Amino acid sequence: MEIAILLFDRLTALDALGPYEVLSRVPGNRIRLVAKEPGLVRTDNASPLGLMADEPISAVERPDVLVVPGGPGEHQARQDPEVLDWVRAVHEHSRWTTSVCTGSLILGAAGLLKGLRATSHWAALEFLRDFGAEPSGERVVRQGKVITAAGVSSGIDMALELLVLEHGEAMAQAIQLAIEYDPQPPVDAGSPEKAPREVLETVRKAMSRLTR
Amino acid sequence: MEIAILLFDRLTALDALGPYEVLSRVPGNRIRLVAKEPGLVRTDNASPLGLMADEPISAVERPDVLVVPGGPGEHQARQDPEVLDWVRAVHEHSRWTTSVCTGSLILGAAGLLKGLRATSHWAALEFLRDFGAEPSGERVVRQGKVITAAGVSSGIDMALELLVLEHGEAMAQAIQLAIEYDPQPPVDAGSPEKAPREVLETVRKAMSRLTR
Numbered sequence: 001m002e003i004a005i006l007l008f009d010r011l012t013a014l015d016a017l018g019p020y021e022v023l024s025r026v027p028g029n030r031i032r033l034v035a036k037e038p039g040l041v042r043t044d045n046a047s048p049l050g051l052m053a054d055e056p057i058s059a060v061e062r063p064d065v066l067v068v069p070g071g072p073g074e075h076q077a078r079q080d081p082e083v084l085d086w087v088r089a090v091h092e093h094s095r096w097t098t099s100v101c102t103g104s105l106i107l108g109a110a111g112l113l114k115g116l117r118a119t120s121h122w123a124a125l126e127f128l129r130d131f132g133a134e135p136s137g138e139r140v141v142r143q144g145k146v147i148t149a150a151g152v153s154s155g156i157d158m159a160l161e162l163l164v165l166e167h168g169e170a171m172a173q174a175i176q177l178a179i180e181y182d183p184q185p186p187v188d189a190g191s192p193e194k195a196p197r198e199v200l201e202t203v204r205k206a207m208s209r210l211t212r
Numbered sequence: 213m214e215i216a217i218l219l220f221d222r223l224t225a226l227d228a229l230g231p232y233e234v235l236s237r238v239p240g241n242r243i244r245l246v247a248k249e250p251g252l253v254r255t256d257n258a259s260p261l262g263l264m265a266d267e268p269i270s271a272v273e274r275p276d277v278l279v280v281p282g283g284p285g286e287h288q289a290r291q292d293p294e295v296l297d298w299v300r301a302v303h304e305h306s307r308w309t310t311s312v313c314t315g316s317l318i319l320g321a322a323g324l325l326k327g328l329r330a331t332s333h334w335a336a337l338e339f340l341r342d343f344g345a346e347p348s349g350e351r352v353v354r355q356g357k358v359i360t361a362a363g364v365s366s367g368i369d370m371a372l373e374l375l376v377l378e379h380g381e382a383m384a385q386a387i388q389l390a391i392e393y394d395p396q397p398p399v400d401a402g403s404p405e406k407a408p409r410e411v412l413e414t415v416r417k418a419m420s421r422l423t424r
Contacts, residue, residue: 012233013229013232013233014229014230014233014391017225017226017229017261018226020225020261021224021225021226021364021365024255024257024258024259024261025257029258029259030258030259031259031261032259033259033261033262040264043236045236045237046236046241046242047236047241047242047243047244047245049229049232049236049243049245049263049264050245050263050264050266051261051262051263051264052252052261052262052263052264054262101392121392122392139394139396140396140398150392150394151390151391151392152233152390152391152392152393153233153368153391153392153393153394153395154392154394154396156365156395156397157395157396157397157398160397160398160399161398164398164399169399170408170410170411172398172399172401173399173401173407173408173411174401174407174411174414174415174418176397176399176401176402176407177401177402177403177404177407177411177412177415178363178364178415178418178419179226179363179364179365180313180333180334180362180363180364180365180366180402180403181364181365181395181397181402182351182362182365182366182402182403182406183365183368183369183393183395183397183402184351184352184366184369185368185369185372185388185393185395186352186369186372186373186376186384187372187376187381187384187385187388189384189385189386189388189389190388190389190392190393190394190395191389191392191394192389194394195385195386195388195389196382196385198382199382199385199386199389200389202386203386203389203390206386206390207390
């Protein structure tokens with residue numbers, strides 16, 4: 001399969017790199033890292049990492065899978081008609097149109113989530129309503145060929161789910177084993193329901209800039 | 213804290229990017245992405261991703277934390293005296309010297325694992341013996357200030373562990389929540405013990421090139 005991952009300035013690295021790490025390991029898959037203009041994009045934080053977008057979006061017209069990451073830069077990306085036109089055009093022929101984190105707001109702005117259940121980073125879930133979508137707290141939400149995933153690290157689970165759907169369980173198991181994805185976090189606060197209240201409030205405040 | 217992440221050609225993206233995503237989110241942390249020569253490095257697979265190493269290793273002499281990722285390119289990296297000298301010099305003053313996946317073989321080649329328990333990607337564990345280390349199947353192994361983590365995705369857990377050690381549980385919980393790290397893989401084969409035997413054998417064969 002051909003998989004296009006959309007990059008843009010101030011994206012969140014792991015949103016894009018989780019699916020990249022999983023999907024790039026399937027024999028025969030080709031990943032195309034694209035941005036509006038080819039070149040280096042920088043991630044969203046105080047020590048911005050440079051990721052190379054090798055091709056312009058205009059060069060990739062019919063990927064089988066589209067992956068749209070999120071991050072603070074999604075706000076600018078979803079106000080760019082050229083980006084939204086491309087997302088819509090790719091969706092027309094895609095097998096799967098996917099997002100991670102606030103990437104779902106880009107899909108929403110492109111009009112692809114109307115009437116669908118969808119997810120996003122927990123701190124941004126309510127913004128999905130602006131695009132006619134019904135927010136869901138599930139980690140991965142599949143509606144037809146549209147798959148949205150929750151915040152940042154959920155793209156790994158979403159990509160494994162995609163392998164189950166496309167190639168069956170054995171392929172998903174093989175890639176999970178290859179990346180030794182046997183999570184053992186030392187704390188257990190990965191969702192708003194699990195986090196202590198004070199931690200939740202601190203992070204909620206820090207993240208309120210996410211969707212501005 | 214200042215954190216140096218060593219990049220090199222044919223590294224595994226998530227090895228480096230998991231810790232990056234976690235550690236870069238701590239207020240006040242500064243991440244420095246370094247390589248022997250600054251510039252773009254490419255990851256290890258058929259659709260190589262370009263990651264920017266902004267600085268040469270020579271420019272970063274005393275980081276608080278060193279993160280050494282793995283991937284097929286570790287073999288070349290650990291045969292480079294300049295890289296090994298730098299790793300040793302940094303280790304002398306570091307608070308934490310860490311590795312993900314086969315990055316532990318680079319620490320080993322630098323002589324930092326002698327007599328220590330250590331881990332690596334499951335398929336490469338036995339190679340640790342070449343460097344006088346005792347292989348461990350644990351996901352994250354801490355021995356004094358040396359922390360080694362298992363394959364690829366384990367760098368996320370290792371970095372969270374580092375936050376617990378340096379900043380306490382609340383910080384680790386906050387970052388875990390911010391990246392919504394509440395893993396829900398659709399299959400359960402993330403370790404050799406959990407994977408079906410056929411899957412294990414297939415992946416073992418495919419990975420035998422890892423450490424050549």
